[in-house]
Amino acid sequence: MSTKKLWGGRFSSEEDPFFSKFNNSLSFDKELLVMDIQGSLAYARALERAGIFTKRERVKVEKGLRSVLKDQQSNPSLIDNSHAEDVHTFVEQALSEKVGPLALKLHTGRSRNDQVATDLRLYLLQKESDIEAKLNRILETLSDLAEKYLGVIVPGYTHLQRAQPVLFSHYLLSYAEMLLRDRQRLRDSKSRADVCPLGAGALSGTVYNIDRKALASDLGFSSVSHNSMDAVSDRDFVLDFIYFASTLLIHLSRLSEDLILFNSGEFSFIQLDDSVASGSSLMPQKKNPDALELVRSKTGRTLGHLVSLMAVLKGLPMTYNKDLQEDKEGLFDTIKTTDNCLQMVQLVLDKMKPDPGKMLESASRGYLNATELADYLVAKKMPFREAHSIVGKIVVRASELGHTLESLPLREYQNFSPLFEKDLYACLKLENIVSKRKEEGGTAPATVRKAIRALRRRIAK
Numbered sequence: 133m134s135t136k137k138l139w140g141g142r143f144s145s146e147e148d149p150f151f152s153k154f155n156n157s158l159s160f161d162k163e164l165l166v167m168d169i170q171g172s173l174a175y176a177r178a179l180e181r182a183g184i185f186t187k188r189e190r191v192k193v194e195k196g197l198r199s200v201l202k203d204q205q206s207n208p209s210l211i212d213n214s215h216a217e218d219v220h221t222f223v224e225q226a227l228s229e230k231v232g233p234l235a236l237k238l239h240t241g242r243s244r245n246d247q248v249a250t251d252l253r254l255y256l257l258q259k260e261s262d263i264e265a266k267l268n269r270i271l272e273t274l275s276d277l278a279e280k281y282l283g284v285i286v287p288g289y290t291h292l293q294r295a296q297p298v299l300f301s302h303y304l305l306s307y308a309e310m311l312l313r314d315r316q317r318l319r320d321s322k323s324r325a326d327v328c329p330l331g332a333g334a335l336s337g338t339v340y341n342i343d344r345k346a347l348a349s350d351l352g353f354s355s356v357s358h359n360s361m362d363a364v365s366d367r368d369f370v371l372d373f374i375y376f377a378s379t380l381l382i383h384l385s386r387l388s389e390d391l392i393l394f395n396s397g398e399f400s401f402i403q404l405d406d407s408v409a410s411g412s413s414l415m416p417q418k419k420n421p422d423a424l425e426l427v428r429s430k431t432g433r434t435l436g437h438l439v440s441l442m443a444v445l446k447g448l449p450m451t452y453n454k455d456l457q458e459d460k461e462g463l464f465d466t467i468k469t470t471d472n473c474l475q476m477v478q479l480v481l482d483k484m485k486p487d488p489g490k491m492l493e494s495a496s497r498g499y500l501n502a503t504e505l506a507d508y509l510v511a512k513k514m515p516f517r518e519a520h521s522i523v524g525k526i527v528v529r530a531s532e533l534g535h536t537l538e539s540l541p542l543r544e545y546q547n548f549s550p551l552f553e554k555d556l557y558a559c560l561k562l563e564n565i566v567s568k569r570k571e572e573g574g575t576a577p578a579t580v581r582k583a584i585r586a587l588r589r590r591i592a593k
Contacts, residue, residue: 152217155454160461161219162211167254168219169201171247171330172227174350176238178331178342184240193238196230197223219251220244241342243334245364245452250330252459254351256373259467260322266474267315267380271308271591273481278304278584283577285562286401286491287500294498297562300491301584302575307387308587314380321372328353329363335451336360365451367441367459374438374463377470381431384477388424391480395421400490405483408476423480427473434469437462492562499527501537501560504568508559512551522548 147155173194180190200223204210216222227235278301288298328348331338337360344356357363394401404421412418444458502523509519526548530540538560545552558564570576573583 155217157218157457157460158211158214158216158222160464161248161457162222163460163464164219164248164251164255165204165211165223166201167251167258168223168247169197170254171250171351172197172223172238174347175242175330175342177350178347179238179240179340181343181346182241182341184237184340189234189237192231193227193234196227196235199230200226218244218248220247241333241338241340242330243332243364245334246329246332246360249332249364249366250328250351252463253325253327253329253353253369256325256369256463256467257322257352259471260318260325260373263467263470263474264315264318264322266471266478267311267318268591270474270478270481271311271315271587273478274304274308274311275584275587275591277301277481277486278308278580278587281486281488282581282584284486284488284491285495285566287495287498288575294494294500296503297495297500297565298575299566299577299580300486300488301580305580305583305587307383310383310386311380312587312590314376314383317376317379318373321369321376324372325369326354327357327369328355329357329366332357332360332363335364361451365448365453365456367445367456370459370463371438371441371445374434374441374466377466378431378434378438381427381434381470381473384473385428385431387477388428391484392421392424392428395424395484399494401487401494403485403487404480405485407483408480423476427476430469430473434466437466495562496536499530499537501562501565502527504559504565505537505556508556509549509551514549514551 176185176190176193176197179185180187185193203226210226211219211222214222214225216225224235224239227238281304282299282301284300285297286300286303287294288296288303328344328351330347330351331342331344348354348356357366391402391404393399395404404419404424406419408421408423409419410422412420440462441459444455448455505526506516506519506523509522510516514522526537526540526545529544529548530537533540533544535544538557542552542554542556545556567576567578570579572579
C-alpha cells in the first residue's frame with residue numbers, strides 16, 4: 133500500500149523519520165476505523181446529493197468502503213502493518229486500491245479536521261450507550277439486593293465510627309442514588325456529543341451543497357454544529373465524558389472501599405466470592421480483595437486523563453491544532469477502564485454473600501442507640517443539648533460497668549434523671565429505632581420498600 137501523505141504537495145523534502153513516528157497517530161486512532169468508514173459512506177451519499185458524485189460513482193465508492201472494512205475485519209494485521217499517518221489516510225489509501233481516483237474525489241470539501249471530529253463523536257456515542265447499559269445493570273442489582281435483604285440492620289458510620297443503626301438495604305440505595313446521578317451526567321454528555329460537525333471543512337465551512345442536516349440525519353445525529361470554527365476545535369464532549377467517568381469511578385471506588393472493609397475479619401459483614409479474590413504467595417490463610425482494590429486504584433487513571441486533556445485545551449488558539457491529537461489515547465483508555473470497572477463491580481455484587489447475623493451483632497455493640505435515648509428525654513420536654521450531655525455520661529457509666537444501654541439497670545438511669553422510666557427500654561430496640569425513621573429518605577422498612585419501588589421506576593426511565 134502506498135504511504136503517500138494526504139498533504140504532500142506543499143513540501144519539497146521528506147519527513148524526518150523520527151518526526152514521522154512522533155507525528156503519526158495510526159497506532160491508536162485505528163480504533164476509529166469503523167466510524168471513519170461509516171462517516172465516509174454517509175459523505176459519499178452527500179456528495180451525490182451535491183452533484184459531485186454520480187449515482188454510479190457513489191455506489192462504486194460504497195462497495196469499495198465496505199470491502200475495505202471487510203478486509204480489515206478478516207485480517208486485523210492490515211492496519212497494524214500499514215505505514216499510513218492516521219486512520220483517515222489508511223482508509224483513503226486502501227480505498228484507492230479498490231476504486232482508483234474516486235477515493236480522492238471522496239475527499240471533496242472534507243477535511244481531516246471535521247472528519248476526525250465526526251469519527252470521535254460517533255465512536256463515543258456508541259460507547260456511551262454500551263456503558264449506560266452496564267450502569268443500569270448495576271442499578272438493577274443494587275435494587276435486587278436491597279429487596280432481598282430488606283429488614284437486615286447494619287451499623288451506619290460517620291468518621292468510620294459506628295453511629296446509628298440503618299437497614300443494609302438503605303445503605304445499598306445510597307449508592308444507587310450516586311449511580312443515578314452518574315447516569316444523568318452520562319446522558320448529558322451524550323446529548324452534547326450528539327452534534328454533527330461534518331461539513332465544517334477545515335475551519336470555514338464548505339462551498340458544496342452537501343445538505344448538512346440530511347448528512348447528520350444519515351449518520352444518526354440529532355443536530356448539526358452551528359459554527360464551523362467551533363465544530364473542528366470542540367472537544368468539550370470528550371471532557372464531559374471523562375468527567376462523567378471520573379465521577380462514576382470515584383463512586384465505584386468508595387463502594388469498593390466499603391466492601392473491602394466489610395469483607396475484612398474485623399467487620400465480616402460480607403464474604404467475597406473466591407472467584408474475585410486472590411491468595412498470598414507467603415501466607416496460606418490469606419484471601420485478598422484484589423478485584424475491588426484494582427477498581428479503587430484505577431480511578432486515578434481517569435482523573436489523570438481528565439486533568440491531562442484540560443491542560444491540553446486550556447491554551448489552544450481557535451481552531452484545530454495538532455495538540456488535539458492528544459484527546460484520543462486518554463479517552464480510549466477511560467472508556468476501557470470504565471467498562472472494565474463496571475463489569476468487575478457487577479461480578480463482585482452478583483457473587484458476594486452478606487451476613488445479616490454479623491451485621492446485627494455489630495449494630496448491637498457500640499451504643500448506636502444513644503441518640504434515641506437522648507430523643508427519649510427530648511420527648512419528655514428536656515432541651516436536646518441537656519439530653520445529649522446526660523446520655524454521654526450514661527454511655528461512660530455503662531461502659532465502666534460493662535453494660536449495653538439495653539442491659540443497664542433502670543436505677544442507674546434514674547441516677548442521671550428522674551425522667552427515665554421502664555418504657556425507655558422499648559425505645560432502645562434497634563428494630564424500633566430503625567422503624568421510626570419514616571420520613572422520605574429515612575431508613576424505616578416501609579420507607580425503604582417504597583424507595584426500592586421508586587428506584588426500579590427511575591432505572592426504567
